[in-house]
Amino acid sequence: MCYKKRLIGYLLGSLFIAIQSPTTVFGAEEKPVGQDPVSYYRDIRPVLQENCQGCHQPAKRGGGYVMTNYDQLVQGGESQEKAVVAGNPSISSLVAQILVTDGKAAMPKDADPLTEDQIALITRWIEEGADDDTPESAKPKFDMDHPPVYHAPPVITSVDFSSDGKYLAVSGYHEVVLHHADGSGLYARLVGLSERIESAVFSPDSSFLAVTGGSPGRMGELQVWNVEKKELILAQTFGYDTIYGACWSKDGQVVGFGCPDTTVRAISIPTGEQVFFNGAHNNWVLDVVFSVESDHLISVSRDRSMKLYKLDTQRFIDNITSITPGALKGGLHSVDRHPSKDELLSGGADGTPKIYRMIRDKARKIGDDFNLIRAFPAMPGRVFSVAFSADGNRIVAGSSYNTTGEVRIYNYADAKELVKIAVPESSIYAVGFSPDGKTIAAAGYDGYVRLIQAADGTVLKKFPPVEIEDQTVATNR
Numbered sequence: 065m066c067y068k069k070r071l072i073g074y075l076l077g078s079l080f081i082a083i084q085s086p087t088t089v090f091g092a093e094e095k096p097v098g099q100d101p102v103s104y105y106r107d108i109r110p111v112l113q114e115n116c117q118g119c120h121q122p123a124k125r126g127g128g129y130v131m132t133n134y135d136q137l138v139q140g141g142e143s144q145e146k147a148v149v150a151g152n153p154s155i156s157s158l159v160a161q162i163l164v165t166d167g168k169a170a171m172p173k174d175a176d177p178l179t180e181d182q183i184a185l186i187t188r189w190i191e192e193g194a195d196d197d198t199p200e201s202a203k204p205k206f207d208m209d210h211p212p213v214y215h216a217p218p219v220i221t222s223v224d225f226s227s228d229g230k231y232l233a234v235s236g237y238h239e240v241v242l243h244h245a246d247g248s249g250l251y252a253r254l255v256g257l258s259e260r261i262e263s264a265v266f267s268p269d270s271s272f273l274a275v276t277g278g279s280p281g282r283m284g285e286l287q288v289w290n291v292e293k294k295e296l297i298l299a300q301t302f303g304y305d306t307i308y309g310a311c312w313s314k315d316g317q318v319v320g321f322g323c324p325d326t327t328v329r330a331i332s333i334p335t336g337e338q339v340f341f342n343g344a345h346n347n348w349v350l351d352v353v354f355s356v357e358s359d360h361l362i363s364v365s366r367d368r369s370m371k372l373y374k375l376d377t378q379r380f381i382d383n384i385t386s387i388t389p390g391a392l393k394g395g396l397h398s399v400d401r402h403p404s405k406d407e408l409l410s411g412g413a414d415g416t417p418k419i420y421r422m423i424r425d426k427a428r429k430i431g432d433d434f435n436l437i438r439a440f441p442a443m444p445g446r447v448f449s450v451a452f453s454a455d456g457n458r459i460v461a462g463s464s465y466n467t468t469g470e471v472r473i474y475n476y477a478d479a480k481e482l483v484k485i486a487v488p489e490s491s492i493y494a495v496g497f498s499p500d501g502k503t504i505a506a507a508g509y510d511g512y513v514r515l516i517q518a519a520d521g522t523v524l525k526k527f528p529p530v531e532i533e534d535q536t537v538a539t540n541r
């Protein structure tokens with residue numbers, strides 16, 4: 065039976081029981097939902113994805129065990145014990161690992177055990193024959209040893225230079241590609257589970273790369289890679305859709321990001337624990353940044369607002385943007401912070417990059433936009449990406465109007481436009497300064513990285529971040 069039918073049947077069923085006898089709604093008489101055979105793809109995979117795959121995937125094989133691919137999931141890891149014996153949960157080592165004694169289970173390692181229902185479901189799935197009903201389109205195809213093959217350049221949503229000046233991280237399909245910062249060639253391809261990459265951002269000391277993204281309709285994922293070792297050190301999934309906008313605390317210990325479920329979250333990288341969670345927005349949260357001291361988080365959303373939170377208390381503090389009805393025009397896509405001041409640069413659907421002060425120092429009045437310090441001359445279309453130079457003296461913004469793009473560099477202090485680069489062939493979704501402020505990377509829909517001389521807008525180099533096999537077939541779009 066299809067899922068929807070089941071759901072409706074279930075709801076009608078509970079309603080019927082409720083009418084008959086309200087006290088037994090959740091009692092023993094209610095028919096359990098799962099009398100249909102357990103589906104691997106629908107019932108089991110999401111549980112394993114959320115609780116196990118962060119440590120058991122091609123890029124990170126805890127115990128030599130990969131659980132993202134059905135054959136390997138069944139096979140087991142270095143213990144040589146078969147993890148799943150179809151029809152026989154009692155001799156399946158996977159079941160042995162998740163069973164709870166004295167409130168503890170061997171797996172998931174260093175976390176709470178699975179719930180009784182989850183364990184029962186996995187056990188029943190194995191009892192019923194442990195079939196794999198994953199649709200062909202959802203089977204994992206790529207890993208570090210089998211990187212994606214491109215027939216067209218991938219739409220680029222993120223570019224970031226490392227602060228040591230060595231690398232440029234560019235989002236790809238199913239991977240982040242690290243180029244030498246001068247555009248002289250490829251350094252590494254970091255292939256993870258997420259199909260779509262939304263942002264890839266270096267840690268302050270350049271040793272790690274935080275990646276947000278996911279697989280649409282299936283999962284959101286945060287990945288953290290060790291840049292020198294080209295190794296995945298942390299992977300965690302959040303919800304069922306892609307997540308956005310990674311940012312690092314100044315000590316490189318915490319990564320914040322935004323979610324389509326309207327929440328802002330932050331994870332401690334050494335422990336993997338969630339240290340911040342707040343749902344003050346009412347639409348997708350598209351970008352997040354820390355304050356100078358990393359004691360606050362700032363987020364922007366499709367709901368048009370920029371919001372401020374305290375990290376340690378996880379509390380919402382204030383709307384940085386105006387609260388006057390109708391004052392905000394269109395969703396905000398991107399936020400960056402001045403390198404040494406708590407002043408925030410935003411870009412969004414109204415095409416006007418703006419600077420806000422983080423903390424208001426006067427009582428709020430309806431009608432004011434008190435925190436606004438300055439607005440830059442408007443760009444055509446929507447601004448998708450904004451960034452400061454490392455010295456804080458200039459900003460860069462990238463925009464998209466229909467299918468054309470533009471990059472502009474402005475003087476921070478007086479909002480003067482310094483350089484304008486028209487990109488008629490492609491929307492621009494991502495921009496960033498090199499640490500010495502001399503070069504700008506800009507990229508977007510057409511999948512080409514442009515390295516631009518910041519002083520005069522000359523395009524120094526233009527290249528696809530990946531090798532293209534056959535230009536005549538377009539995919540990944």
Ligand code: HEC
Pocket residue numbers: 112115116117118119120126127128129140141142143144145147157158161162171172173174175178
């Ligand atoms: C935080 C990382 C982490 C998480 C999360 C995790 N594992 Fe593990 N798992 C490991 C490591 C590391 C090993 C190797 C043995 C050890 O260190 O305990 C392992 C070993 C195993 C093994 C034995 C493999 C073999 O044949 O040697 C199984 C089975 C297993 N895990 C299942 C699971 C399941 C099921 C989940 C989710 C419910 C899970 N693990 C979650 C890290 C993890």
